[in-house]
Amino acid sequence: MAPTTAADPRAERTxxxxxxxxxxxxxxxxxxxxxxxxxxxxxxxxxxQHWLFSDEKSGVIYGAYTALVYITPVLGGxxxxxxxxxxxxxxYGAVLLTFGHFLMGFEGDGGTDSGALxxxxxALSFIIVGSGFLKANISVIVGQLYxxxxxxxxxxxxxxxMGINLGAFLGSLLCGYLGQTxxxxxGFGAAGVGMLLGLIVFVIGKPLLMGKGEAPDAAALRRxxxxxxxxxLLYLIGIVAVIGIWQLIQYQDVVGWLLMVAGAILVGxxxxxxxxxxxxxxxxxxxxxxxxxxxxxxxxxxxxxxGSSLNLFTDRYVDRAGVPASMFQxxxxxxxxxxxxxxxxxxxxxxxxxxxxxxxxxxxLAMLQLGLGFLVLVWGSQAAGMENLTPVLFxxxxxxxxxxxxxxxxxxxxxxxxxxxxxxxxSLIMGTWFFASATGNFAAGLxxxxxxxxxxxxEGANKAVVLDVYSTVGWVAIGFGVAVLVISPIIxxxxxxxxxxxxxxxxxxxxxxxxxxGMRPDLETKPN
Numbered sequence: 303m304a305p306t307t308a309a310d311p312r313a314e315r316t317x318x319x320x321x322x323x324x325x326x327x328x329x330x331x332x333x334x335x336x337x338x339x340x341x342x343x344x345x346x347x348x349x350x351q352h353w354l355f356s357d358e359k360s361g362v363i364y365g366a367y368t369a370l371v372y373i374t375p376v377l378g379g380x381x382x383x384x385x386x387x388x389x390x391x392x393x394y395g396a397v398l399l400t401f402g403h404f405l406m407g408f409e410g411d412g413g414t415d416s417g418a419l420x421x422x423x424x425a426l427s428f429i430i431v432g433s434g435f436l437k438a439n440i441s442v443i444v445g446q447l448y449x450x451x452x453x454x455x456x457x458x459x460x461x462x463x464m465g466i467n468l469g470a471f472l473g474s475l476l477c478g479y480l481g482q483t484x485x486x487x488x489g490f491g492a493a494g495v496g497m498l499l500g501l502i503v504f505v506i507g508k509p510l511l512m513g514k515g516e517a518p519d520a521a522a523l524r525r526x527x528x529x530x531x532x533x534x535l536l537y538l539i540g541i542v543a544v545i546g547i548w549q550l551i552q553y554q555d556v557v558g559w560l561l562m563v564a565g566a567i568l569v570g571x572x573x574x575x576x577x578x579x580x581x582x583x584x585x586x587x588x589x590x591x592x593x594x595x596x597x598x599x600x601x602x603x604x605x606x607x608x609g610s611s612l613n614l615f616t617d618r619y620v621d622r623a624g625v626p627a628s629m630f631q632x633x634x635x636x637x638x639x640x641x642x643x644x645x646x647x648x649x650x651x652x653x654x655x656x657x658x659x660x661x662x663x664x665x666x667l668a669m670l671q672l673g674l675g676f677l678v679l680v681w682g683s684q685a686a687g688m689e690n691l692t693p694v695l696f697x698x699x700x701x702x703x704x705x706x707x708x709x710x711x712x713x714x715x716x717x718x719x720x721x722x723x724x725x726x727x728x729s730l731i732m733g734t735w736f737f738a739s740a741t742g743n744f745a746a747g748l749x750x751x752x753x754x755x756x757x758x759x760x761e762g763a764n765k766a767v768v769l770d771v772y773s774t775v776g777w778v779a780i781g782f783g784v785a786v787l788v789i790s791p792i793i794x795x796x797x798x799x800x801x802x803x804x805x806x807x808x809x810x811x812x813x814x815x816x817x818x819x820g821m822r823p824d825l826e827t828k829p830n
Contacts, residue, residue, distance in 0.1 A: 315510075321447045323514065324458055326507030328465035331440055333500030334396065335469030337403050337493040338433070340477025342368075342609050343631040344489050347617070352486060353422070354413035357614065357754025357764075364610045365747010366554035367426055369561060370547060372740030374434025376568060377543070379442075379733030381435075381536055383726070385523065388439035388446075388515035389508070394537055395435030396501040398544070402428025403497045406490035427547040431540055438732040439515070445720035445728065446514040451802055453653065456717045460646035463713040467638030469496070474635060478628030554747075561741050568737055569596075572730070580724065583798045587722040590662075590796040591731055594715055595738045597665055600782055601711055602742025603749060604672055604775050605704055608634060610750035611768060612700070619683070619765050621691040630697060637705035645709045661718045662793035666786035668711035673779030675703030676772040683769055722797060749775065 315322050345367070349360035382391035405425035410418020444462050448455050473496060481489020517523055523533040530538070550556060569592065576588035609631065617627035652658035659667065682696030715735060723731035753768040 318461075320454060320458055320461065321510075321512070323447050323507070323511045324444060324461065326503065326510050327440055327444055328462055330392075330396075330500045330504040330507065331462065332465040332469035333496045333503060334399065334436065334440075335466045336473035336477075336496035337399065337469075337500070338371075338429075338473070339470035339631065339635065340473030340493040340496065341403060341406060341429070341490060343474040343478040343613075343628040344481040344486065346610050346613050347482065347628060348486055350614070352409060352412045353419065358751045361610050361750030361754055362554045362747050363551075365606075365744045365750065366551060366557040367430070368606065368609070369557060369740040369744035369747070370430045370551065371433045372437075372736045372743055373561065373564065374430055374543070374547075375438035375736040376434075376564075376730075376733040378434040378436070379438040379730055381539075382439045382442075382515075383518075383728070383730060385517065385519075385532065386536055387517035387520075388443050389511065390517065390533070391435045391439045392443070392504060392515070393501075394540060395432045395437070395439070396497065396504060398428050398432030398540065399436065400432075400494060400497045400501055402426070402430075402432055403490065403494035407487040407494065409486045409490075423551055424544075424548050426551050427544045430547050430551070431543045434543070435540065438736050441716055442720065442728055442732055443511065443515040445717075447512070450721055453650075455721065456649055456653075456714065457646045459713045459717040460642050460649075460709075463709075463716070464639060464642040467635040467642070469635075471632045471635035471639055474632035475629055478626055478631060482626035482628050558744060561744055565737065565741060568734055572727075572734055575727070583801055584724055586796040586798055588727075588731075590793050591719060591722040592734075593793050593796075594661065594665060594718055595735055597782075597786060598711065598715060598735070598738045599742045599745065600779070601665075601668060601672060601707075602739050603745035604676070604779055605708065606743050606746035607750060607772075608701075608704070610746065611753040611771075614754070615765075615768055616697055619692055619768075620697055621694050623694070630701075633698060633701040634705050634708070637702055638709065641705065641709060642713075645713075660790055660794040661714050661797070662790035663787060664710040664714050666783045666790055668707040669779050669783030669786060671703045671707035671710070673776040673781075673783065675700040675707070676776030676779070678703065680769050680773045680776065683765075688765060718797075721802065 317325060346360055346364055349355045349363055350357060355363065378391055378395065382388045386394075402425050405421060405428060408418060408421045408425075410421070441459075441462070444458060445455070448458060473493065477489040477492045479489075480492055523531065525532055527535050550560070572588065572592065576585045580588065613627060613631065616622065616630050620627075622630070649658055679692075679696050679700040682699070683692040686692050716732075719731050719735045720728060749771065753771045754764070
């Protein structure tokens with residue numbers, strides 16, 4: 303499909319100042335997040351109450367699952383950049399996700415049913431691989447709708463992020479209520495219906511994407527490789543990956559080693575590419591992106607206690623007035639929906655006045671709020687008395703502080719990755735961003751396991767252990783946040799925002815520079 307121009311009427315179709323394609327992506331991702339967070343709200347309870355895993359084992363399984371959800375976008379991003387294009391990758395991922403969520407509805411008889419447990423592992427595997435094809439690539443398409451220097455980009459990602467959390471809010475409420483009130487299959491089945499709706503929206507809305515996210519070489523996809531069209535061979539690779547993940551998810555320790563080795567290789571490859579194939583400013587931007595990526599690991603390791611240890615804490619030690627604990631997973635998403643427009647407006651207003659904090663400074667602020675949230679919960683629980691239930695107010699407060707921290711980091715990080723990466727590395731860098739989330743999620747599982755390591759000693763002892771862990775990680779987060787704020791001007795300088803060009807101009811400048819230096823232009827930035 304030919305790219306749109308200023309004369310193309312499709313290019314003029316906007317809503318709230320943004321292309322209509324943004325809102326197709328908004329609703330498609332909203333339903334995908336409905337399914338993901340609806341299932342996630344129930345998962346830790348499904349592991350502990352249905353499959354009868356210990357708290358410690360459940361935390362590790364939960365961490366391994368969420369880690370794999372975030373690591374597979376590296377493969378999905380690479381295949382999209384190189385062959386499929388982002389749109390087809392998202393479409394294929396949505397199909398796998400729909401199948402996986404419906405498989406979750408087969409619950410069997412619980413801890414003694416090995417056959418149903420294998421179906422459960424298989425369902426997780428479809429969801430993991432489907433997320434790999436969809437997650438990074440749909441975020442990249444959002445960025446492709448705007449020039450790199452467009453001032454609407456941060457606002458667009460915040461709107462997109464609002465769609466994510468609207469889905470998370472509705473999914474946690476509905477799936478959590480159905481799953482813990484009527485039965486697990488009802489909650490997981492509702493998640494499957496939501497994913498199917500997301501798939502339908504994305505298919506119907508294709509024309510409004512204005513040709514963004516298409517394959518770099520559509521003809522190559524039709525050529526046979528070992529007797530199979532390349533496109534179908536890539537889909538077959540996805541199925542093989544499902545089978546591999548099916549085995550891997552059952553051995554969580556292996557996931558930890560995989561993250562360590564793959565992470566070292568990925569970071570090394572990105573840095574080697576930056577040093578050997580990019581000019582100085584593009585290289586510095588990659589260094590800045592890597593700092594943000596690595597710094598986000600600690601944030602996600604602590605933030606993602608929400609679905610595991612904090613979910614169990616809410617169930618056991620909080621005065622919930624009979625409300626199912628899984629429904630409290632909607633609080634974070636509710637705050638996002640309410641506060642995302644406020645943050646988008648504040649960033650825009652401060653930006654126009656030259657007062658907006660830099661992306662690194664926002665990361666530091668995020669860590670401060672994250673740590674403060676844990677300390678507030680610890681204080682509230684201790685003030686109420688260790689023998690008493692914690693007032694529910696403090697659950698709302700920890701989620702409020704974690705949400706404001708998230709709004710300082712996650713949508714800003716998505717925008718920074720797309721802005722700082724050369725066009726031909728866009729999905730790779732976005733995949734690396736999600737890889738950091740994978741590492742953080744696995745670390746979150748280990749922290750959650752630490753909070754449950756003394757569960758056998760009795761509920762009172764376990765509550766003290768949880769609060770001790772939360773106090774420690776809270777102070778660590780605050781210390782790290784202060785350090786990031788101190789060095790944020792240096793990181794901002796590496797971003798070279800004053801010389802950032804749109805893709806077309808950047809491509810021309812880099813082409814001339816590369817030819818003058820005797821470098822191959824095809825190794826440098828080229829438009830998607």
